[in-house]
Amino acid sequence: xxxxxxxxxxxxxxxxxxxxxxxxxxxxxxxxxxxxxxxxxxxxxxxxxxxxxxxxxxxxxxxxxxxxxxxxxxxxxxxxxxxxxxxxxxxxxxxxxxxxxxxxxxxxxxxxxxxxxxxxxxxxxxxxxxxxxxxxxxxxxxxxxxxxxxxxxxxxxxxxxxxxxxxxxxxxxxxxxxxxxxxxxxxxxxxxxxxxxxxxxxxxxxxxxxxxxxxxxxxxxxxxxxxxxxxxxxxxxxxxxxxxxxxxxxxxxxxxxxxxxxxxxxxxxxxxxxxxxxxxxxxxxxxxxxxxxxxxxxxxxxxxxxxxxxxxxxxxxxxxxxxxxxxxxxxxxxxxxxxxxxxxxxxxxxxxxxxxxxxxxxxxxxxxxxxxxxxxxxxxxxxxxxxxxxxxxxxxxxxxxxxxxxxxxxxxxxxxxxxxxxxxxxxxxxxxxxxxxxxxxxxxxxxxxxxxxxxxxxx
Numbered sequence: 519x520x521x522x523x524x525x526x527x528x529x530x531x532x533x534x535x536x537x538x539x540x541x542x543x544x545x546x547x548x549x550x551x552x553x554x555x556x557x558x559x560x561x562x563x564x565x566x567x568x569x570x571x572x573x574x575x576x577x578x579x580x581x582x583x584x585x586x587x588x589x590x591x592x593x594x595x596x597x598x599x600x601x602x603x604x605x606x607x608x609x610x611x612x613x614x615x616x617x618x619x620x621x622x623x624x625x626x627x628x629x630x631x632x633x634x635x636x637x638x639x640x641x642x643x644x645x646x647x648x649x650x651x652x653x654x655x656x657x658x659x660x661x662x663x664x665x666x667x668x669x670x671x672x673x674x675x676x677x678x679x680x681x682x683x684x685x686x687x688x689x690x691x692x693x694x695x696x697x698x699x700x701x702x703x704x705x706x707x708x709x710x711x712x713x714x715x716x717x718x719x720x721x722x723x724x725x726x727x728x729x730x731x732x733x734x735x736x737x738x739x740x741x742x743x744x745x746x747x748x749x750x751x752x753x754x755x756x757x758x759x760x761x762x763x764x765x766x767x768x769x770x771x772x773x774x775x776x777x778x779x780x781x782x783x784x785x786x787x788x789x790x791x792x793x794x795x796x797x798x799x800x801x802x803x804x805x806x807x808x809x810x811x812x813x814x815x816x817x818x819x820x821x822x823x824x825x826x827x828x829x830x831x832x833x834x835x836x837x838x839x840x841x842x843x844x845x846x847x848x849x850x851x852x853x854x855x856x857x858x859x860x861x862x863x864x865x866x867x868x869x870x871x872x873x874x875x876x877x878x879x880x881x882x883x884x885x886x887x888x889x890x891x892x893x894x895x896x897x898x899x900x901x902x903x904x905x906x907x908x909x910x911x912x913x914x915x916x917x918x919x920x921x922x923x924x925x926x927x928x929x930x931x932x933x934x935x936x937x938x939x940x941x942x943x944x945x946x947x948x949x950x951x952x953x954x955x956x957x958x959x960x961x962x963x964x965x966x967x968x969x970x971x972x973x974x975x976x977x
Contacts, residue, residue, distance in 0.1 A: 623898050624651075626794060626893055627646050627653065631650060649901065651953070756976075780813075821938065823975060824968055826850040830963060830964050831962070849872060849873075850899075851876050852890055857889065859877075888922070889901050896927070897925075898924070899925040902925070920951070923947055924946050927940040927942060928943055940965060942963050945960055
């Protein structure tokens with residue numbers, strides 16, 4: 519080899535060497551998978567590839583011919599049990615459960631009852647147990663199965679982290695990393711953004727200032743205020759005002775993205791009954807890559823700083839070729855303690871008159887008080903009991919109602935982040951004595967739209 523010859527390979531040889539290295543790495547991964555799955559038949563472990571999951575066949579069922587509500591289709595030596603409950607969840611061999619919407623809600627109510635019972639709150643626990651069994655008679659069995667499946671999944675995940683080699687492709691990891699981006703130009707690590715906004719911030723200069731409206735004028739006095747003091751001022755404002763301030767300039771936009779501002783909103787908004795009792799804010803933030811602003815905008819939440827109003831109408835024929843149009847309004851007001859007020863008022867009561875009166879001590883025809891909970895984007899309203907006006911000259915105690923009502927609504931946001939629309943899914947009448955629920959027809963019912971009331975607190 520001459521002195522002028524270099525030992526560094528030519529650039530065109532590098533792709534071939536990288537391809538050879540990649541094939542060797544794939545071969546090693548296949549050998550590890552074959553070693554870990556050979557000899558035994560086990561359940562697929564979360565985190566493994568789809569191909570590996572298909573290669574593992576579940577154990578055959580040893581179900582007996584006897585009719586039973588709950589059957590165990592696996593022996594203890596073959597693997598975890600799979601249960602079947604009449605009217606309850608069906609658990610597949612891959613650890614998934616199929617639940618109907620009513621049963622999902624029943625299990626959530628039952629879980630709350632267990633929580634209250636463990637904390638010696640027996641009255642609340644008893645009421646929730648009754649409510650859960652009204653929703654589904656097999657809720658206790660479904661709850662037991664769901665708890666067992668949760669424990670098995672947590673154990674399987676622990677084993678997979680210790681014993682199972684990683685089979686995630688490099689391209690998949692790269693895609694996941696691209697979803698989460700931090701503003702690199704900012705020296706403050708508290709600014710976390712993702713998606714399109716992160717791409718916009720990359721083009722911002724490093725040293726930002728508030729620019730004057732007229733270029734001939736000097737810098738505005740707001741530049742004399744330290745950023746730390748501006749952040750403290752922003753933390754006492756509502757999110758609508760913060761977003762309006764962020765639209766002023768690039769410096770305002772960067773300041774409004776501080777995680778401390780949106781962390782306060784998230785911790786105030788997302789707590790029971792906005793989320794389940796066993797759900798934490800940490801679980802929510804994992805869905806949004808620790809971006810508190812994005813979580814507050816995109817994660818479902820009921821608005822408590824106003825009232826949801828639905829305007830409905832019907833026509834009645836009174837004489838020949840004469841119809842009378844009747845307009846009535848439905849009102850829903852939600853409280854942070856899980857209480858909800860429902861009012862059905864005719865056209866004699868205008869919203870401007872009704873909204874200031876919509877309080878728990880209101881007593882009029884069509885006024886109900888119940889409980890609410892939010893699961894995902896579905897709102898469950900239960901135990902709607904009508905509150906009649908008591909007469910001063912009445913000598914006997916008022917008899918309790920024989921029926922109460924329950925609603926199921928879909929929470930939607932138009933536009934993004936408003937959470938200002940509720941659509942009817944179901945409306946039932948429930949017999950207090952036997953708990954039988956009878957669906958009511960929904961022909962002319964329209965969606966609820968949110969109307970903000972400035973004097974009402976949002977949390």
